[in-house]
Amino acid sequence: MLDQVAAALEPRALAPRCLVVDDDAPVRSAIAKVTQLLGLAPLEAADGAAALRLLAEQGEVPLVISDVNMPGISGMELLEEITRRYPDTAVLMLSGVADVKIAVACLDKGALDYIAKPALLEEVRARVAKALEKRDLLLQRRFYQRNLELRVRVQANRIKELFLQGVQTLAQALEAKDAYTSGHSIRVSRYAVQTAVRLGFTGEKLEEIRLGGELHDIGKIGTREAVLNKPGPLTDEEFLHITEHTMLGEKILAPLARENPTVLRIVRNHHERMDGRGFPDRLAGGDIPFEARIVCVVDAFDAMTTNRAYRASRTPQAAMEELERCVGTHFDPDVVRAFLAAFPDPGQLPLTV
Numbered sequence: 001m002l003d004q005v006a007a008a009l010e011p012r013a014l015a016p017r018c019l020v021v022d023d024d025a026p027v028r029s030a031i032a033k034v035t036q037l038l039g040l041a042p043l044e045a046a047d048g049a050a051a052l053r054l055l056a057e058q059g060e061v062p063l064v065i066s067d068v069n070m071p072g073i074s075g076m077e078l079l080e081e082i083t084r085r086y087p088d089t090a091v092l093m094l095s096g097v098a099d100v101k102i103a104v105a106c107l108d109k110g111a112l113d114y115i116a117k118p119a120l121l122e123e124v125r126a127r128v129a130k131a132l133e134k135r136d137l138l139l140q141r142r143f144y145q146r147n148l149e150l151r152v153r154v155q156a157n158r159i160k161e162l163f164l165q166g167v168q169t170l171a172q173a174l175e176a177k178d179a180y181t182s183g184h185s186i187r188v189s190r191y192a193v194q195t196a197v198r199l200g201f202t203g204e205k206l207e208e209i210r211l212g213g214e215l216h217d218i219g220k221i222g223t224r225e226a227v228l229n230k231p232g233p234l235t236d237e238e239f240l241h242i243t244e245h246t247m248l249g250e251k252i253l254a255p256l257a258r259e260n261p262t263v264l265r266i267v268r269n270h271h272e273r274m275d276g277r278g279f280p281d282r283l284a285g286g287d288i289p290f291e292a293r294i295v296c297v298v299d300a301f302d303a304m305t306t307n308r309a310y311r312a313s314r315t316p317q318a319a320m321e322e323l324e325r326c327v328g329t330h331f332d333p334d335v336v337r338a339f340l341a342a343f344p345d346p347g348q349l350p351l352t353v
C-alpha cells in the first residue's frame with residue numbers, strides 16, 4: 001500500500017510545479033486539474049496573500065496562473081509582486097469577459113499571457129505550453145546576456161593587461177635611456193606602497209598607488225636625452241621641457257582614465273608642492289591628490305639617494321632629514337611621517353630591486 005502511495009507521489013514530486021490562484025474554488029481546482037494533466041504539479045491558493053505566503057515557504061515556481069479579480073491583493077498587484085520577487089517565474093492571468101482590459105494591462109506589467117474564463121481544456125493547455133516555452137526563451141536570453149557581459153569583461157581585462165604590459169615595457173625602455181634612474185620606478189613603487197599601507201590604504205586603491213608609482217615618470221620617454229642627462233643646471237626652457245613629462249605621462253596612460261583615475265592623478269601631479277610652487281598645475285596643500293603627495297615624497301627620497309647626472313647621492317639618513325626639513329613647503333607632513341615609520345632603519349635603504 002505504502003509503495004503504491006510512493007509510486008503515485010513520485011512523478012508529482014518530480015514534475016515542475018505551478019501555482020493556481022483563484023478565490024473561486026471550483027474554477028481553481030478545475031485549472032489545477034488541467035495543469036496536472038499537462039504534467040505539472042499544481043499548488044493552490046485562494047488569494048494573493050496566500051499565494052505569496054506559499055511561494056515564500058516553498059520557493060519560486062516556474063509558472064503561476066492567477067485570477068485577475070480577487071478580494072484582498074488584486075491579480076495585478078500579485079503579478080507585480082511576483083515579477084519583482086521571482087523574475088524567472090512565468091505568470092498567466094485568468095480573466096472573465098469583464099476583466100479583459102485589466103488582463104491586457106497585466107501583459108504590460110510582465111504577464112506572459114492571459115486565459116479567458118470559462119477556460120476550455122485545450123485553450124489552457126495551449127496557453128500554458130506557450131507560456132513555459134516563452135519563459136525558457138527568456139531565461140536562455142538572460143543567460144546569454146550574462147555570459148556575454150562576462151566575456152566582454154574578461155576581454156576588457158585582457159586589453160588592459162596588454163596595455164599595461166606595453167606601458168611597463170616603455171618604463172623599462174625609459175630606464176635604459178637614463179642610466180642614472182635604473183630601478184627608480186620599481187623602488188618608488190615599493191616605497192609608495194609601504195607608505196600607503198601605513199596611511200591605511202588597501203585593495204584597489206593600493207594597487208593604483210603601486211601602478212602609479214611604477215609609471216609616474218613614463219612621460220619622460222618624450223624628454224630629450226640631452227636634458228635628461230645634463231650634468232649642470234637647466235635653462236628655463238629645459239626646465240619647462242622637463243615639466244612636460246607629467247602631462248605627457250597622463251596622455252600616454254589615458255586608456256586607464258575610466259577605471260584607474262588615481263594612476264593618472266599620480267602621474268600628472270607627483271611634482272606638485274604643498275606651497276603651490278610645484279608643477280604642472282601649481283596645486284597646493286589639500287588640493288593635491290593624496291596619492292600624488294605619497295609618490296612625491298618617495299620619488300624625492302629615491303632621487304636623493306641615487307646618483308644623478310647632476311649630483312652624487314646623499315645618504316638615506318641625510319635624505320630623510322631633508323624630507324623632514326621640507327615638510328609643509330614641499331611635502332605632506334602625514335606622508336613624511338608615514339614614510340619614516342614604514343622605513344625606520346635607514347641602514348636598510350635604498351631598497352635593492
Ligand SMILES: [Fe+2]
Nearest residue numbers: 216217270271
Ligand atoms: Fe617625475
